[in-house]
Amino acid sequence: xxxxxxxxxxxxxxxxxxxxxxxxxxxxxxxxxxxxxxxxxxxxxxxxxxxxxxxxxxxxxxxxxxxxxxxxxxxxxxxxxxxxxxxxxxxxxxxxxxxxxxxxxxxxxxxxxxxxxxxxxxxxxxxxxxxxxxxxxxxxxxxxxxxxxxxxxxxxxxxxxxxxxxxxxxxxxxxxxxxxxxxxxxxxxxxxxxxxxxxxxxxxxxxxxxxxxxxxxxxxxxxxxxxxxxxxxxxxxxxxxxxxxxxxxxxxxxxxxxxxxxxxxxxxxxxxxxxxxxxxxxxxxxxxxxxxxxxxxxxxxxxxxxxxxxxxxxxxxxxxxxxxxxxxxxxx
Numbered sequence: 001x002x003x004x005x006x007x008x009x010x011x012x013x014x015x016x017x018x019x020x021x022x023x024x025x026x027x028x029x030x031x032x033x034x035x036x037x038x039x040x041x042x043x044x045x046x047x048x049x050x051x052x053x054x055x056x057x058x059x060x061x062x063x064x065x066x067x068x069x070x071x072x073x074x075x076x077x078x079x080x081x082x083x084x085x086x087x088x089x090x091x092x093x094x095x096x097x098x099x100x101x102x103x104x105x106x107x108x109x110x111x112x113x114x115x116x117x118x119x120x121x122x123x124x125x126x127x128x129x130x131x132x133x134x135x136x137x138x139x140x141x142x143x144x145x146x147x148x149x150x151x152x153x154x155x156x157x158x159x160x161x162x163x164x165x166x167x168x169x170x171x172x173x174x175x176x177x178x179x180x181x182x183x184x185x186x187x188x189x190x191x192x193x194x195x196x197x198x199x200x201x202x203x204x205x206x207x208x209x210x211x212x213x214x215x216x217x218x219x220x221x222x223x224x225x226x227x228x229x230x231x232x233x234x235x236x237x238x239x240x241x242x243x244x245x246x247x248x249x250x251x252x253x254x255x256x257x258x259x260x261x262x263x264x265x266x267x268x269x270x271x272x273x274x275x276x277x278x279x280x281x282x283x284x285x286x287x288x289x290x291x292x293x294x295x296x297x298x299x300x301x302x303x304x305x306x307x308x309x310x311x312x313x314x315x316x317x318x319x320x321x322x323x324x325x326x327x328x329x330x331x332x
Contacts, residue, residue: 004102007324009098015261021156023156028324044081086100091207095289096291120326124149155183165181174224185242186243198320199272201294205292278306
């Protein structure tokens with residue numbers, strides 16, 4: 001048996017813009033996905049999202065797993081029993097599919113190459129490949145990098161000497177080749193000691209549809225590319241605030257980023273309501289991830305009060321510290 005865990009992520013700045021080469025900042029959160037693999041006489045899968053018992057494994061219903069098993073590992077061994085446990089909200093913008101892909105990749109690596117150490121950079125690339133395969137060729141490496149590496153990562157269209165460079169990656173998308181550089185940053189002590197509170201609207205946020213929708217709106221209205229540039233400037237200001245430990249400045253950047261995402265058409269009334277109601281108890285608040293439902297995030301020193309506001313709005317809160325540990329094996 002092999003067991004691996006990968007955390008979810010929260011994007012603080014730059015969602016959607018990162019698909020077009022602009023920088024984005026993401027942090028790993030406490031919640032995530034655990035995958036257990038074992039050899040069996042027949043293929044089976046149990047996913048805590050949908051069932052409490054093993055069901056017949058169907059490739060078309062599990063595109064991320066199928067890509068990793070067949071296209072990445074070219075696995076031809078005995079059938080597998082795949083047990084998936086998650087404490088992330090599904091389709092909520094918290095990187096659940098990337099966490100699943102990273103945990104699956106780590107567990108399958110352990111099962112098939114037990115003596116070989118897992119390379120977290122290669123694992124991040126596996127997760128990115130699985131995301132792109134399941135999303136019509138469009139995906140940024142933000143989710144997979146944050147989940148695999150842990151901590152706080154910056155994904156940019158080019159290498160930046162202001163941040164610690166980790167690795168480069170690229171992807172051929174329907175719009176052409178995209179290239180990214182992945183960096184990491186050290187968080188100020190004040191940031192580490194603060195809290196993130198995620199609020200789930202209860203409405204699914206299908207990343208592929210939202211990314212395609214933004215692409216269509218950009219094609220119809222090229223002036224929206226100016227909003228992408230504005231998001232980049234906000235992201236850089238937020239990064240400086242993170243390094244300096246200015247919670248107030250980080251919050252201002254988060255608020256500004258939310259307004260730009262609204263212009264791109266990815267927010268909803270439910271998200272806007274939770275963002276508005278939590279700001280009185282937060283340094284800043286915004287939607288996080290693809291939008292169209294999903295989650296918002298607030299930066300605060302009063303997580304219980306923010307969680308209460310989220311519940312009053314009809315949402316489901318999830319409290320996390322900054323920068324959790326990246327993907328890793330468990331009990332092996």
